[in-house]
Amino acid sequence: MVHQTMNTKISSAPRASRARSSMGWWARGGLAAILGSLAACSSPPLQAPPAAAPMPRASAARWAAVDWRDLPGWGSSDDLLAAWPALLANCQRPAPGWAEFCARAAQQAPADATEATLFLMKHLRPWRLAADGGEATGLLTGYFEPQLVASRVRQGVFQWPLLALPADPALRRLPRRDSDADPRFAALAYLDDPFALLQLQVQGSGRLVMRDANGGAERVSRVAFAGHNDQPFQSVVRALLERGEVGDATPPSLRDWARRNPGRVRDALAVNPRVVYFREEALADASQGPRGAQGLPLVPGRSVAVDRAVIGLGTPLWLDSTEPWSPGAAAAPLRRLVLAQDTGGAIQGAVRADLFWGWGDDAALRAGRTKQPLRLWALLPQGLTP
Structure with a gap:
């Protein structure tokens, strides 16, 4: 879907409750201890399918390796268990350097959001994105x-x-x-x-x-x-x-x-x-979105269009913005894991994303109201550099 450019929960109610209590502990200071334990872990390489498309050159943006604690809301604002199906679907077409991560992810069945979060922290590394001039704040828009x-x-x-x-x-x-x-x-x-x-x-x-x-x-x-x-x-x-x-x-x-x-x-x-x-x-499955530039169905609330000269298709991103404005409501934080799965003619630059909201009247309303400041972090496999 080159436009001029669904949160699928798999947890039961008890599991969701368990995830919330774990995330509360996470926010109270377990992060440093977990990071230390992760540093001591190592995993043997797995056989995985070859990657698909080359990574873009880093000259189009400034990439800075950062700590997980630098990501606003990481570990508390998004249920990464709910994002897990979209992440696995994204691995159907792994980019270069992603095949081993995808092979490992396919073997996982996280019990709750904390397990999903720990897996990502163990195997990925966050990189802050900024424009060539160093500006780290860009623009989030929406489409449907x-x-x-x-x-x-x-x-x-x-x-x-x-x-x-x-x-x-x-x-x-x-x-x-x-x-x-x-x-x-x-x-x-x-x-x-x-x-x-x-x-x-x-x-x-x-x-x-x-x-x-x-x-x-x-x-x-x-x-x-x-x-x-x-x-x-x-x-x-x-x-x-x-x-x-x-x-x-x-x-x-x-x-x-x-x-x-x-x-x-x-x-x-x-x-x-x-x-x-x-x-x-033919619309065989009405619950699936249109195919994006990556060739996979877009997932409402999880798929974004990006500038593929800067960010490779299939890259997980941590998004920090605010919810679409509505009359009489205060701007709430919008912090979540999204996937670079589409492109658009107006989507240019390192800190620029267009969030796919889905279909129908509600999605149209949310897309029309989405025009907020944005900060982005790319999550790359350990050892892979931009």
Whole structure:
């Protein structure tokens, strides 16, 4: 999921209670003793599958080896047992230097969050990320997978085509104004909201909820990024905001503007000449996210898009930020283990991440509100340097 870029708990209730009490002890000062015991431990190497892709060059960022105690909230703010399934899934495609760690992780079955934390501390080492200028604070944003109502045929309010990638290279480069009305383009489906179509093109993938021609049961499928027309991106919403035609960029405001100005919608959309093309995929498991640039399903709340020139895909990261703002609520810390599994055109720099929140209305709301300061630490296997 190259967009313009699920916390799966495996513990029972008693186990979760045991993990909470252990984490409380951890926060009260067991860290130094555990670190000392870990330093005395050694493990023989295991046979593991070869790694996949090269690590990025460290010149794109400043990497500084740090102590685990330097990571805000480490050992207390995130249940790493809940993150364990995502970590194991991430190991399906280990990067160079990660194969032995992944082989060891596959043999583990942590009883609680403390065991999971100790395993990571024993086999990984934290590195603080900073920009070339030394700035350690960057930006966290969020993205999601839209879920939209669609029709297989153009009818009624369903007038906005979701286009498949044309086979003809010359045809696929046409700007939006030309492609919207050209019968040579094949539509996968039609949407009832032109701004939802734009949102889908920005996010890079989405779910379509469709009924068959006879009004039968709903069917949900996924559409994924298949390419674009190589035209520059221009913000349609920004143009409307600058002209004072909408008061904000929320979906209700945009839908209301389109309802009041049906004859002006096509001209408004033509401000953005870029067209994103899609391919349709079966949605065998509705609990799985779209595939990211790493080739694995994205996990809500655990997968991030990063600048792969700085951070290798598959790298675990410790994230220190705040929860998405909501009216009347104080900013709560957001500190958790995430995995670098995706990329995005706007995601550039060492301390920059885009957090995948999932799909549906709640994920859309959280993604829209995510724009907070960020600090990042990369967790690399012992002996592996950036």
